[in-house]
Amino acid sequence: MKLSAKIAISLFLFTWIAGGAAAQNNIIDEIVWVVGDEAILKSEVEEYRKDIQMQNQRIEGDPYCFIPEQLAINKLFLDQAKVDSIEVNEANVNRMLEYYMNEYISSTGSVEKLEEYFGKSLKKIREDLRTQLREQQLIQGVQQKHFDNVSLAPSEIRKFYNKIPQDSLPFIPTTLEIQIITVEPEVPLKEIDAVKNRLREFTEQINSGEKSFSTLALLHSEDPGSALKGGEMDFQTRSQLVPEFANVAFALNDPTKVSNIVETEYGFHIIQLVERRGDMGKFRHILLKPKIPQEQLDTALIRLDSIRSGILNKKITFEEAATFLSADKDTRNNKGIMVNNRPNSQNMGTPRFQLSELNQDIARVVGEMKVGEISEPFIMINDKGRQVAAMVKITNRNEGHKANINNDYQIIKQMAENARRQELMDEWLQKKIETIYVRIDPNWKGCDFKYKGWLK
Template identity: 75%
Template sequence: MKYSVKILFFFMAMLFVPSLMIAQNNVVDEIVWVVGDEAILKSEVEEYRKEILMQNQRIEGDPYCFIPEQLAIRKLFLDQAKLDSIEVQESQVTRSLEYMINEYIASVGSVERLEEYWGKSMTAIREDLREQLREQQLIEGVQQKHFGSVQLTPSEIRKYYNSLPQDSLPFIPTTLEVQIITVEPEIPLEEIDRVKAQLRDYTEQITSGKNSMSTLAILHSEDQGSAMRGGELGFMNRSSLSPEFANVAFALNDPQRVSNVVETEYGFHIIQLIERRNDMGNFRHILLKPKAPKVSLDTAIIRLDSIRTGIMDKKITFDDAATYLSADKDTRNNRGIMVNNTPRSANAGTPRFALNELNQDIAKVAGEMKKGDVSTPFIMINDKGREVAAVIKITDRNEGHRANINNDYQIIKQMAENAKQQKLVDEWLQDKIRKTYVRIDPEWQGCEYKYKDWLK
C-alpha cells in the first residue's frame, strides 16, 4: 500500500519516537525506512516477500535487508517518473493484471485460496496489483528514457568478452532447428455428435439449476488451465481469443445464460458470461475434444510414411512437402520451420530451440537425431491439445558449449549491453541516494546493502 505524507510530519515524528507506529485496519504497522517524503512500512516488506514467494523467485541473503532496499530503489525511480512526466498505458496495465491474476489463481488452485494466502479480498488484491503494475510501468519508462539507448561497437563488445573469466561465461545448451509435417487424423461424425450432445446435456443441467457451470467445468472440462478455476478464463479482449470463440462470447449479455455449442481449433465449447468491462470480458467455458480412434491415427501414420518415403527417395523435398501437404497451418507457410515462442527465452522469435523448449513429444524424438535426419512418423499432442501424426527433420544442431563470441555473438552483445546499462543505473542510483533524505529504523540498519550512502 502506498502512503504519501508531508515530509515535515516525518521530521517532527523522528524527533520524538525512534519508529513511528501507524494504526491501519486495526493492525499496528511500523515505518522501517523513509525515502524522501515516502514511508516504507513493515507491512509493505511482508507483502513484497509474499509476492516473491508466489512467483518462485530467489532472494540472496536476508529478505529483510534485500526487500527494503528494493522498495527504496522503487521509490527513487517513481520520484524520477514524476519529474520526467512519464505516462502509463492503462490498457497495458489491465492486460498485465489479468494475466498475473490468472497465473496466481492457477498457482494456488482457486480464488478462495488466493484470498486466504494474501489475507484480503479479490477486489483488494486486484487494486494492490494494479497499483504495483502501474508503478512498474512508470519505472520502465524512466529506465527506457535514461538508460534505454545503450549501443556498443563491435570492438567494445569484444573487449567486454575478453575481460570475462571463461568460467563465468554462460553455458549454452544444445539447440536444434526443426522442420515439421503433420497429418490430422479423421474424426468420425459419430464422435463429434457425441461431444456436442454431452455439452448440450451440461447446458441443460446448468439452466435447470441441477448443476453450476463452474462445478461441471472442474469435473469435465478438458482445458486444464481453466478447469481448476471452474472454467474461468479471466479478463481478455477479443484478440486474445480465437475468432469463433470471441464472436460468441462477446455477444453474450446475460450471465445466467449459456451459449450454444461453439467449435474452435481446440475442440467444442459452451460459454458463460461472468462480467464485461468495456472491451474486456471474463468468461467461463467448458471444453471437450473429440477423440480420434486408433484406426484414424494408424491411417494418418501410413499417410505420413508415404510422404517420408517420397522425401527420402528425393521425389519431393521436405520444404515442398511441408508447404503443400502439412496440416500445421502455423508452419506450412514457412516451409515447415518451427519458430520458438517460449516466453523470456533467449531463443524466442528464432528457429532455435533448447530441448526443454520443444513440444515434449517432439523432444523425445529429436533428442538423438543429427543434422539432416528425418524421423519416422509418430503421434504427438499439438499445441491445441489434439492428437496428430508428425514427422520432423533436424535442419541444424548446435551442441551445448560455453558461450563464445564467434558462435554466440548476439548473446555476448546482449550481456555487454546489459552490463553497461547496469553500470549507468548504479551510478544514477548512487547519485540519487546521496541527494535524497533517507532514514532507516535502527533495528533495520544491520545489513550489507548493495548501494552505499543509505546510512547517512
C-alpha cells in the same frame, strides 16, 4: 533539506504511538526509511517480502536489508517518472492484475487462504497489487527512456567477452533447428455428433438448474488450463482469443445464458459470460474434443509415410512437401521451419529450440537424430491439444557448450549490452542518492547496502 509536512506528521504520529502504546506492544506501524518526501513503512517491507515469496523469487542475503533498499530505489524511479511524464497502459495493468490474482489464488488454494496469508480482504489485495503493477510500469518506462538505447561496437563486445572469466561464461544447452510436416486424421462425423450431443445435454442441465456450469466444466471439460477452475478463464481481450470463440463470447451479455456450440481449432465449446470490463471479458467454457479412432490415426501415418518415401526418393523435397502437403498452418508458409515462441526463452523468435522447449512428443523423437535425418512418422499432440501424424527433419544441431564469441555472438552481445545498461543505471542511481534526503531508523542501518550514500 527539510521534511515535508506529510513526513513530519507521520513521524509525529509514530513518536506518539511508540511513546504511548509501545508499553502494551501495540505499535500500529513503523517508519523504517524516509527517502525525499516518501516514507517506507515496516508493513511495506513485510508486504514486499510476502509478494516475493508468493512469486517463488529468491533473495540473497538479509531480506530486511535488500527489501528497504529496493523500495527506496523504486521511489527514486517513481519520482523520475513524474519528471518524465511517463504514462501507464491501464489495459496491460488489468491483464497483469488478473493474471497474478489467479496465480495467487491458485498458489494458496482459495480466496480465504489468500486473505489469511496477506491479512486483508481480497478487495484490498487487488487494490494494492494494482498499485504495485502501475508503479512497475512507471519504473520500466523510466528505465526504457534512459537506459534502453545501448548499442555497442563489435570491438567493445569482444573486449567485454575477453574480460569474462571462463568459468563465468554461461553454458549453452544443445539446440536444434527442425522442420515439420503434419497430417491431420479425418474425424468421423459420428464422433463430432457425439460431442455436440453431450454439449447440448450440458446446456439443458445448466438451463434447468440441475447442474452448474462450473461443476460440469470441472468434471468434463478437456481444457486443462481452465477445467480445475470450473471452466473459468482469465480476463482477456478479443484479440487474445481465437476469432470463432471471441465472436461468440463477446456477443454474450447475460451471465445466466449459455452460448450455442462453437467450433474452433481446439474442439467444440459452450461458453458463459462471467464479467465484462471495458474491452476485456472473463468467460467460462467447456471444451470437448471428438475422439479419433485408431484406424484414422493409422491412415494418417500411412499417408505421411508415403510423403516420406517421396522425399527419400527425391520426387519431392521436404520443403515442398511442408509447403504444399502439410496440415500445420503455423509452419507450412515457412517451408516447415518451426519457430520458438516460448516466452522468456533466449531463443524466442528464432528457429532454435532446446530439447526442454520442444513439444514433448517431438523431443522424444529428435533426441538422437542427426542433421539431415528425417524421422519416421509418429503421432503427437499438437499445441492445440489435438492428435496429428507428424514427421520431422533436423536442419541444424548445435551441441551444448560454454558460450563463445564465434558461435554465440548474439548471446555475448546481449550480455555486454545488459552489463552496460546496469552500469548506466548504477551511475544514475548513485547520483540520485547523493542529492536526496535519506533517513534510516537506527535499527535498520546495520546492512551492507548495494549502493553507497544511503547512510548520511
